[in-house]
Amino acid sequence: MSMPNAAGSAALSGVIPPVCTPLTPDYQVDVASFVRLLDHLLDGGVDGLFVLGSSSEAAYLTDAQRRVVLETVVGHVAGQVPVLAGVIDMTTPRVLEHVRAAVAAGVSGVVATAPFYTRTHPAEIRLHFRTIAAQGGLPVYAYDLPVSVHTKLGAGLLLELAAEGVLAGVKDSSGDDGGMRAVIMGREAPFSVLTGSEVTVDSALWMGADGVVPGLGNVDPHGYVELYRCASRGDWEAARAEQERLVRLFEIVKVGGTRMGGSSSGLGAFKAALHLRGVIDCPITALPQIPLNHDEIGRIGKLLATAGLL
Template sequence: MTIHELSPQRSAALTGVIPPVSTPLTPDYEVDTASLTRLVDHLLAGGVDGLFVLGSTSEVAFLPDSHRKIVLDTVTHHVAGQVPVLAGVIDMTALRVLDHARVAVEAGVDGLVATAPFYTRTHPAEIELHFRTIAAQTGLPLYAYDLPVSVHSKLGGDLLLELASDGVLAGVKDSSGDEGALRGVILGRRDRRDIASFSVLTGSELTVETALWMGADGVVPGLGNVDPHGYARLFRAASNGDWEAARAEQERLLQLFELVNVGRPRMGLGSSALGAFKAALYLRGIIDHPTTAVPQIPLNDDEIARVGKYLSASGLL
């Protein structure tokens, strides 16, 4: 199963705005590569510092392996080294993850992102072995994705810091919603020179300036597909110590984020949010279709029009 018998590469901490790239689809559920490259150009023009493909906002859980490969090949070829590209290799167990990792390595990505194993009931020791196995056999920086709402396991701070110290993990994307635990990881890293390059990234669109003030290195915002410029402004303001400007930008993005609810209660939050992101990109002329993968429920014309009102109120239309 070996891809590369190497330890993960040590490098500088990944920082900045790294949006999880939406996956544009045609009406018959194929990957719309022309729209995908336009979306990548939109994000790069917005000042992002990296791209995360095949994450939750990318609809990774809905995409067959052939679609995943098309996304990887399209994005890495188009980006051509302008910014780092991280690839989600998310699946239920380590051997399945390694299959995805092999394809991602061949595509030329710069790092891998994996959750804890799921579906099976896993012990913390098995979660640790999961990450150690992936890291040992890929040779690329590995980022843990803390997503307990989907995988039903919370990644403990002590485990993350231990794996960072051992060179297994290059960073974490924290989408747990547990701000106290996030701060604990930041504090645990603070005085340890051996893990100074361990990146702590928040997955919350709504508390970015707070996470950066606590010492987080960056943000992985789904809403960043719609408004990458806004998150880039927020990050620059925080980096410059202009917390008033960062707060103001965050509050504007908070209002824009309300578009994720346009489909509720007719559908679940996932269908509503991912559909709203795609509707916004469609209305902005960036992608050709707002199609989401089945069995997600699509937004109707009225709901798409409501997305447009949020965009107009935020100055994006």
């Protein structure tokens, strides 16, 4: 599902999962498993795919591994749905190198955070996004991820860049529903607002968000597509029921508990679930993430079974 936007292309709506990157036991991209995962998502009825984001372990992948992901997804999907590529890096010159690789691969749009590691000013963040848009020639989606980049993209900045045609949309993973609502209410040019929260999708859609980018959508794409369809036809009771089933399933991300970081626990859970569902060969996560143990994977299996997925 799509609509025109100020960037002159199709702004996404619907369910756009941030695709996991399956790895082999020696930490290389498992292309065969990756292709099966892409088919699993397409069979689930998703509206687009987002590679090289947080759920893709983009922060852990080498540039060569990023290129393998890009070439595989664009070649395999072959235009069936739009493909967005994360071009996430610390500063504009580094991001532009990723933009060139993404453009060469043939993606539909790029996704960038504010600069990080460096301490930036809103004027520098504006210049960052304007430069990406000018040099890439593709729709640019801002990724609002303050937990990782330590900068919140305010509604004023997003709406200003949307009005300029610099930004085609935002993936809002800030957890600030009030800020997201301000963007939804303030947009004048078409601008795609996508929530990154797995557990409040029904309320975001009710507010007027255009779609969702759910990491848990790797595990259960059909569930998020059903949730979106219920909301689209105004059946909010059915949407809430499906959302609550997915909230219970989302407990898999906590199974790692305090034994590891949130990234290790969450991404490990998604991969363990995909492995248990027969989609990917190996649930390993990139170094230095701590792997889930046998007991933890067993607990994830029980949650999958409760959700009707095993």
